[in-house]
Amino acid sequence: MSQNDITRRDVVKVAGAATAAVAVSKIVGAPRIQKVRAANNQVVLGVIGTGGRGQYHLTHLNGIDTGRVAAVCDIFETNLQAAIKISKDKPQGYKDYHELLARQDIDAVLIATPLYTHFPITKDALLAGKHVFCEKSLVFKPEEVHELRALSNSRPKQVLQVGLQRRYSKFYQTAKEMIQKGILGEVTNMYAQWNRNPGWPLKQPKPGQTLEQANWRLYRKFSGGLVAELASHQIDIADWMFGAQPEFVVGVGGLDFVHDGRDVYDNIQLILKYPKGQKLTYSSICTNKHLSMFQGTRTEFGECIMGTKGTIEITVGTDKEPAIGLWYYEPGPTVEKAAAKKEIAQMAGATLASTGRGSRAMPILFDRDQVSQNDSFLQREMKFARRWLYAKGVMVPEEDQNPVDVQLESFFDCCRTGKHPLADLEIGLADSTMVILANKALDEGRRVNFNEINTMGVPTGAKTAKS
Numbered sequence: 525m526s527q528n529d530i531t532r533r534d535v536v537k538v539a540g541a542a543t544a545a546v547a548v549s550k551i552v553g554a555p556r557i558q559k560v561r562a563a564n565n566q567v568v569l570g571v572i573g574t575g576g577r578g579q580y581h582l583t584h585l586n587g588i589d590t591g592r593v594a595a596v597c598d599i600f601e602t603n604l605q606a607a608i609k610i611s612k613d614k615p616q617g618y619k620d621y622h623e624l625l626a627r628q629d630i631d632a633v634l635i636a637t638p639l640y641t642h643f644p645i646t647k648d649a650l651l652a653g654k655h656v657f658c659e660k661s662l663v664f665k666p667e668e669v670h671e672l673r674a675l676s677n678s679r680p681k682q683v684l685q686v687g688l689q690r691r692y693s694k695f696y697q698t699a700k701e702m703i704q705k706g707i708l709g710e711v712t713n714m715y716a717q718w719n720r721n722p723g724w725p726l727k728q729p730k731p732g733q734t735l736e737q738a739n740w741r742l743y744r745k746f747s748g749g750l751v752a753e754l755a756s757h758q759i760d761i762a763d764w765m766f767g768a769q770p771e772f773v774v775g776v777g778g779l780d781f782v783h784d785g786r787d788v789y790d791n792i793q794l795i796l797k798y799p800k801g802q803k804l805t806y807s808s809i810c811t812n813k814h815l816s817m818f819q820g821t822r823t824e825f826g827e828c829i830m831g832t833k834g835t836i837e838i839t840v841g842t843d844k845e846p847a848i849g850l851w852y853y854e855p856g857p858t859v860e861k862a863a864a865k866k867e868i869a870q871m872a873g874a875t876l877a878s879t880g881r882g883s884r885a886m887p888i889l890f891d892r893d894q895v896s897q898n899d900s901f902l903q904r905e906m907k908f909a910r911r912w913l914y915a916k917g918v919m920v921p922e923e924d925q926n927p928v929d930v931q932l933e934s935f936f937d938c939c940r941t942g943k944h945p946l947a948d949l950e951i952g953l954a955d956s957t958m959v960i961l962a963n964k965a966l967d968e969g970r971r972v973n974f975n976e977i978n979t980m981g982v983p984t985g986a987k988t989a990k991s
């Protein structure tokens with residue numbers, strides 16, 4: 525079997541989903557041009573928390589016509605005024621979110637406040653009858669996992685969506701399809717990292733802000749540290765790609781290198797074990813951002829999904845950097861033997877093994893690049909030309925939209941139609957649960973089982989959804 529056979533067969537197998545050399549999407553972050561839509565067809569939105577993430581969302585919301593920002597809220601005047609300025613919708617500003625929630629014309633809220641406030645604000649918003657989009661990590665404490673599940677389930681007509689935007693990325697969706705079609709064989713391991721240098725330097729508070737408010741991520745009373753802020757995205761990817769929730773987590777963490785008064789870890793190493801034996805190995809450190817993926821073209825974060833027949837390296841796009849999706853087939857024994865034979869022949873008796881021989885990266889392709897019977901001659905020719913250019917590295921596959929735009933549009937769509945969100949309550953709660961348990965494993969230096977959540981934060985004898 526030659527390498528060409530493998531590639532051709534795999535291409536046929538994934539027809540309609542994906543094949544894979546370097547696939548780099550264009551930068552898709554720039555907000556899109558606003559189209560005009562009748563106001564009565566728009567979801568009326570309030571944005572609570574207008575710091576870094578809230579302002580980012582507001583910029584993107586300017587390009588989405590299915591929702592309109594009627595109100596913004598922040599306890600910090602500077603960020604509130606910035607939000608009013610950013611939004612094209614001329615929203616009303618509030619310092620107290622209860623006043624925003626009291627407005628009857630507001631259908632939905634987007635919550636982008638520090639983690640420790642997610643649950644109280646989400647709870648009040650649901651009780652006020654609003655649909656909720658809440659940033660990750662959804663909740664902070666074990667009792668909030670149980671309480672939010674019960675509350676949200678008791679209000680099935682209200683949408684609850686979590687800000688796990690990778691779920692809305694065409695690259696990740698295609699990777700999942702490739703796994704489901706068996707392209708990677710049995711997926712047994714995933715490695716993920718989000719390393720930084722420096723990681724979260726201490727910010728000087730602006731006038732009107734305390735040191736703790738400016739740096740809430742660094743203190744345990746407000747934050748779940750690196751696990752909540754960074755690992756949560758990638759743990760969710762492991763749950764999705766493995767198709768399961770973890771069975772247990774072990775880990776080692778330390779506050780070893782950054783001494784600025786923070787009390788969250790500055791480095792963490794985790795292993796999550798899944799029911800069929802799959803493992804996620806995870807690293808987040810604050811002292812080096814090297815990334816051994818994507819042929820050295822990027823730093824900091826990415827995920828490597830490994831199966832018996834292949835590997836995917838993948839990372840999400842941001843406003844500044846493109847998404848990347850690379851696929852490598854696993855050289856099988858036949859290929860290795862043939863290659864070894866050739867090498868041995870060439871090297872006149874040398875016993876060089878071929879185990880180090882890798883395969884070339886190939887780009888993950890989308891549906892639009894797949895040739896179909898319905899294509900006209902010209903369409904087919906265009907597709908072949910595009911794929912040839914991808915293979916040569918001249919052109920790269922592009923995601924049509926930034927997944928952040930897709931997740932916001934999708935949220936509005938769910939609010940208007942009653943559709944169930946992709947990143948829903950249970951996905952958010954499973955993710956938050958693992959964040960809570962991983963921090964426990966780091967603190968207590970022991971294996972923490974996923975089902976321990978069933979007895980955490982519940983009065984003795986009380987039943988949870990899973991017990």
Ligand SMILES: NC(=O)c1ccc[n+]([C@@H]2O[C@H](COP(=O)([O-])OP(=O)(O)OC[C@H]3O[C@@H](n4cnc5c(N)ncnc54)[C@H](O)[C@@H]3O)[C@@H](O)[C@H]2O)c1
Nearest residue numbers: 573574575576577578598599600603636637639659660687
């Ligand atoms: N999905 C992602 O990729 C992503 C990226 C960045 C941040 N986030 C999440 O977004 C959330 C916010 O992060 P950030 O970086 O914007 O933090 P930030 O500190 O920049 O902004 C938080 C804002 O919330 C305001 N705030 C605090 N308490 C409030 C309250 N009770 N009512 C109204 N406003 C209040 C603060 O004044 C601040 O302006 C976090 O949960 C974070 O994990 C998600």
